[in-house]
Amino acid sequence: MSLISLSHAMQDTLPVLPKNNPFPPLLSPHHHDFPLLSRPKNLHFPTFSSRTITPTSLPPKPNPKFPQIPSTSPPPPMPPPNSHSDFQEKMLYLESIGLDFFSLIQHHPPIIFASLHDLKSTVDFLASLSFTTLELRRILSMCPHILTVKPTSLLPIFTFLLREAHVNGSDLKKVINRRPRLLACNVETQLRPTLYFLQSIGISELQWMAR
16 A cells, blocks of 8 residues: 555544644644743732821820829928017027027027027026026026927926926926926927936936936
């Protein structure tokens, strides 16, 4: 059989494939399963807006809260010195009873700020207890603090000496002349605790006063 006859015979025996062939044709021997590297590939990236972000578009930040520090009140200022006339009147009054005003304020500066009325009230109260001018001069020179103690604070001291320390009324002036500083002490915080301590170690009231 000739080649032409064989070709026609094969065409007659092979089924004719429809035009819409579901199977793809064979790839050519030069075809590769990999895409061409030289071919650009369209990549899709998210686009960003070119609009700039302004600070006003951001949410407002809350203001930081700091713990409140309690304010401390400043210490009260010292009272201003009295007027020149009042200062001079106090000086003349104390000198009239034989006291050196400048020596007193050197040992006890608060006398400068005491009123003339308070100074007179303290001296008059001691004079009412039969202290002579000479005794007052000695007592106040030894303890100028007494001049700034008001009579309302002096009265509990005398009451303590008479009732708790059992000082006789006739010996009261002697005790004050011996220990003028008793009149500048506080009964609750100084005199009574001292008395209780001395009693606990066997020292009587009169022995304490006589020392």
